[in-house]
Amino acid sequence: MPDIQAQPLSGWWRIVSFQLEFQDTGECVDTYGRAPLGHIVIERDRIMSILTSQERPNHDPAALFEAMIAYSGLCRVEGEDKLIIQVDTAWHPAWVGTEQRRFFRLDRDVLSIATAWQTHPSFPGRTARGVLMARKSKV
Numbered sequence: 001m002p003d004i005q006a007q008p009l010s011g012w013w014r015i016v017s018f019q020l021e022f023q024d025t026g027e028c029v030d031t032y033g034r035a036p037l038g039h040i041v042i043e044r045d046r047i048m049s050i051l052t053s054q055e056r057p058n059h060d061p062a063a064l065f066e067a068m069i070a071y072s073g074l075c076r077v078e079g080e081d082k083l084i085i086q087v088d089t090a091w092h093p094a095w096v097g098t099e100q101r102r103f104f105r106l107d108r109d110v111l112s113i114a115t116a117w118q119t120h121p122s123f124p125g126r127t128a129r130g131v132l133m134a135r136k137s138k139v
Contacts, residue, residue: 007077009104013040013111013134015051023117023127031130032067040111040134047085048072051132071095081105083113109136 015038019028030036038051050070057063071090078084085100105112111134120128 008106009042009077009083009111010044011042012137013042014137015039015049015132015134017131017133018051019131020120020123020128021114021131022123023129028131039137040113042075045074045076046072047075047083065091071100110134111136 015036017030017034018032018036018038020031021028032051032053033055035054036051037054038049040047040049049072051068053067056067068091071085071087073085073087073089075083075085081103083102083104085102087095087098087100090096101116103114103116113132113134115130117127117129120126
């Protein structure tokens with residue numbers, strides 16, 4: 001099982017966008033706003049990520065929970081474009097103990113990470129994928 005140690009994914013990444021892309025129309029929705037806040041840290045065989053909307057309400061705990069994603073775990077690269085994350089800590093208990101598969105593309109200092117196409121619970125009957133863009137940052 002190859003790990004990502006010494007791979008170009010290692011380092012600190014500042015999240016610059018997160019969009020839901022719909023398969024049927026190609027439409028993209030900024031689910032965490034046009035300028036989300038967040039970082040991804042990949043070191044050796046571990047990843048940690050947090051993503052929030054800048055427009056998070058400060059009075060509604062349920063809305064706060066829905067306006068963020070945070071998780072960490074062991075990770076590895078498979079092939080040339082798959083990032084596999086074994087989640088051990090997460091903002092949502094349903095993710096703990098799961099294996100999250102992502103597809104990535106690296107273009108110099110820009111990292112694109114996408115989920116597989118799937119039916120999205122917020123948009124019944126529509127197939128979508130999450131697409132995150134991050135830029136390499138100097139800690």
